[in-house]
Amino acid sequence: MTLTISTPLYYVNDKPHLGSTYTTIACDAIARYYRLEGERVLFITGVDEHGQKIQQTAQLKNINPKEHCDLVVTQYLELWKLLDIKFDRFIRTTSSKHKKFVETFYKKVKESGDIKQGKQQGWYCVGCEEYKDIPKTSEAPICAIHQKKLEWRDEDNLFFCLSNYQEQIMALVQDNSFIRPSTRRNEIINFVSSGLRDFSISRQNVDWAITVPDDNSQTLYVWFDALLGYLSALYPDENNIDLASLDNLGWPAHLHVIGKDILRFHAVYWPAMLLSAGLKLPKQVFGHGFLTREGQKMGKSLGNVLDPKDLLMKYDRDSIRWYLLSDIKFGSDGDFQESRFIDLINNDLANTIGNLLNRTSTMSRKWFNNKIPLIEKDNPDESIISEYTSNIITIVKQAYLNYDFKLVCESIIKLASQANTYLNDNQPWTKVKQSDNLSDVSSIIYNVLETSRIIGFLLLPIIPDIGSKIIYQLGYKEIPNTWNEELSWGVLQPGANLPKPYPVINKLERE
RNA sequence: GUCAGUGUAGCUCAGCUGGUUAGAGCACAGCAUUCAUAACGCUGAGGUCGAGAGUUCAAGUCUCUCCACUGACACCA
Numbered sequence: 001m002t003l004t005i006s007t008p009l010y011y012v013n014d015k016p017h018l019g020s021t022y023t024t025i026a027c028d029a030i031a032r033y034y035r036l037e038g039e040r041v042l043f044i045t046g047v048d049e050h051g052q053k054i055q056q057t058a059q060l061k062n063i064n065p066k067e068h069c070d071l072v073v074t075q076y077l078e079l080w081k082l083l084d085i086k087f088d089r090f091i092r093t094t095s096s097k098h099k100k101f102v103e104t105f106y107k108k109v110k111e112s113g114d115i116k117q118g119k120q121q122g123w124y125c126v127g128c129e130e131y132k133d134i135p136k137t138s139e140a141p142i143c144a145i146h147q148k149k150l151e152w153r154d155e156d157n158l159f160f161c162l163s164n165y166q167e168q169i170m171a172l173v174q175d176n177s178f179i180r181p182s183t184r185r186n187e188i189i190n191f192v193s194s195g196l197r198d199f200s201i202s203r204q205n206v207d208w209a210i211t212v213p214d215d216n217s218q219t220l221y222v223w224f225d226a227l228l229g230y231l232s233a234l235y236p237d238e239n240n241i242d243l244a245s246l247d248n249l250g251w252p253a254h255l256h257v258i259g260k261d262i263l264r265f266h267a268v269y270w271p272a273m274l275l276s277a278g279l280k281l282p283k284q285v286f287g288h289g290f291l292t293r294e295g296q297k298m299g300k301s302l303g304n305v306l307d308p309k310d311l312l313m314k315y316d317r318d319s320i321r322w323y324l325l326s327d328i329k330f331g332s333d334g335d336f337q338e339s340r341f342i343d344l345i346n347n348d349l350a351n352t353i354g355n356l357l358n359r360t361s362t363m364s365r366k367w368f369n370n371k372i373p374l375i376e377k378d379n380p381d382e383s384i385i386s387e388y389t390s391n392i393i394t395i396v397k398q399a400y401l402n403y404d405f406k407l408v409c410e411s412i413i414k415l416a417s418q419a420n421t422y423l424n425d426n427q428p429w430t431k432v433k434q435s436d437n438l439s440d441v442s443s444i445i446y447n448v449l450e451t452s453r454i455i456g457f458l459l460l461p462i463i464p465d466i467g468s469k470i471i472y473q474l475g476y477k478e479i480p481n482t483w484n485e486e487l488s489w490g491v492l493q494p495g496a497n498l499p500k501p502y503p504v505i506n507k508l509e510r511e
Numbered sequence: 512g513u514c515a516g517u518g519u520a521g522c523u524c525a526g527c528u529g530g531u532u533a534g535a536g537c538a539c540a541g542c543a544u545u546c547a548u549a550a551c552g553c554u555g556a557g558g559u560c561g562a563g564a565g566u567u568c569a570a571g572u573c574u575c576u577c578c579a580c581u582g583a584c585a586c587c588a
Contacts, residue, residue, distance in 0.1 A: 008588095010588095011587095011588045013587095013588075048588075051587095051588080053587075053588075120586085122586095162585095183515095183516075184582095186514095186515065186516090186583090187514095187515070187516095187582075187583050187584090188583090190514070190515080190583075190584080191583075191584075191585075194584080194585095196585090197585070197586095199585070199586055200586065201586090221586075222586095222587095222588075223586070223588085226588085260582085261588080262588075264583090264585075265586095265588095268585095269585095269586090327523070327524095328523090329523095329524080332524095333581085334523090335522095335523080337522080337523085339522090339538095340522070340523070340537075340538095343522095343537055343538075344536095344537075346548095347536085347537070348536095350548060350550080351548075351550055351551075352550095352551085354548065354550090355547055355548055355550050355551065356547085356550095356551080357547095358546095358547055358548060358550085359545095359546050359547030359548090359550080359551075360546080360547085361547090362546060362547060363546045363547080366546075367546090406524095410535090410536080413536085417551090417552095420550095420551050420552070421551085421552065421553095423546080423547095423551075423552090424544085424551065424552045424553085425552085427544095427546090428546070429544095429545070429546045429547095430546095432546090445546095501547095502548095503548050504548095505548090506548080507548065507550095
């Protein structure tokens with residue numbers, strides 16, 4: 001069975017920002033975890049390219065919308081490459097595959113009787129490009145943001161009959177495995193229990209969008225179009241687009257990872273659309289938090305937006321991944337603080353983990369002829385460290401399953417600290433001076449090499465580069481695709497060659 | 512405005528159904544040490560748990576009031 005995991009399809013109004021980077025890194029870690037577990041994973045990401053805003057942005061730049069989209073898409077792909085994001089599908093909503101699918105899907109929903117004519121009425125601000133929630137009866141209301149008069153709009157649109165799915169959606173959002181983290185579930189339940197209203201899925205004056213199949217005077221509203229990207233992404237190409245084959249292509253999705261701001265679309269509208277089309281529902285929707293920077297909201301007006309590309313110029317990708325995944329509880333909001341960033345990288349990655357490997361490998365090579373020591377007898381202390389390690393493995397695996405990356409990282413650090421303490425307690429550098437203790441020394445070193453090896457594997461989903469470096473430095477010629485056989489004690493071959501160690505990460509200087 | 516959530520050491524946060532001297536990591540101080548990336552290890556200092564009142568033998572943990580911040584309250588993604 002395929003595990004399908006998705007990021008949102010990012011809106012290409014602007015270049016990628018730290019938020020989408022964060023989401024994508026988290027998804028990548030999840031995908032890597034499942035792959036190591038031996039699962040067949042389909043990791044979907046992509047972009048949402050339609051809508052009036054994009055049309056307008058392109059106009060401002062004096063290029064056509066497609067050119068604009070192509071440009072931004074290039075930036076996304078480049079960033080994901082720099083971050084070594086191992087996605088399987090990248091879906092563009094302007095692709096012909098997607099268009100074909102949207103038409104197919106629309107027809108099916110229409111056959112189900114869930115599309116009707118309606119009127120979209122309301123006070124509309126041209127500046128905001130949105131309808132304001134202001135009573136019909138108000139006279140000459142003014143937009144609070146733009147201080148301009150609002151227009152009364154009364155537009156014939158197609159509506160999706162969301163209200164037909166009130167009970168089913170209610171049951172879905174109350175199921176405590178669907179919306180994660182659970183703290184966000186209540187909001188959605190409140191929303192649903194206030195009564196679902198039908199929503200419009202078409203627009204009359206937006207050209208940069210997919211045309212409604214049976215009414216070329218209108219185009220489909222971006223959300224209706226964008227959500228369908230999760231499905232169109234599954235098809236290998238634009239041939240044989242039919243709903244029945246989705247079952248074999250990886251649907252239903254195992255997990256949609258999204259920002260908390262778009263939870264409602266994914267937990268309410270999207271499932272209803274799927275129900276209407278007779279398709280299965282995704283298993284989980286995870287709404288993560290937002291990032292601030294040095295305690296402040298990031299925004300253009302403040303001029304404090306942190307560009308992921310700039311970050312990558314200064315720091316390597318694993319440092320960024322480690323910071324985002326280890327310091328911020330996945331699901332909660334987080335604050336990006338550069339001094340903390342530097343502290344964490346230096347302490348966790350360089351001092352605790354990197355130095356552990358380095359000191360152990362050096363000892364082993366120095367005293368055992370550049371090899372992993374031969375174990376001559378059982379070390380009575382072995383069980384202490386090996387049992388500790390095995391407990392950590394259990395905790396880490398469970399934490400990965402819960403998408404609790406913070407706990408994953410914390411537990412791995414604990415293991416590394418434990419190994420450092422074990423070395424200090426046993427002092428192999430003292431024992432080695434007395435030749436009759438050599439067999440003790442070999443066991444001690446072997447135990448810590450083993451621990452380091454397991455640390456390397458456990459780190460792979462979070463920081464693949466550093467995890468791999470650790471594993472290579474222990475003599476592996478290649479990184480195994482799955483980890484279940486590796487996550488047991490005693491895999492390192494005594495007597496095998498140990499390459500010369502080098503720092504898995506360099507320390508960062510504080511400015 | 513209505514509803515929900517948050518407010519615990521300098522910083523980021525744990526503290527389940529109320530119960531001995533309130534915890535962790537980072538930062539800080541001291542000790543120790545050289546196998547190692549001036550790293551590791553050990554010890555310590557640090558909090559009237561947002562404010563006030565109440566229930567209780569006992570409250571960070573329950574109730575009420577207040578203060579501050581955040582989010583949701585339908586078509587901006």
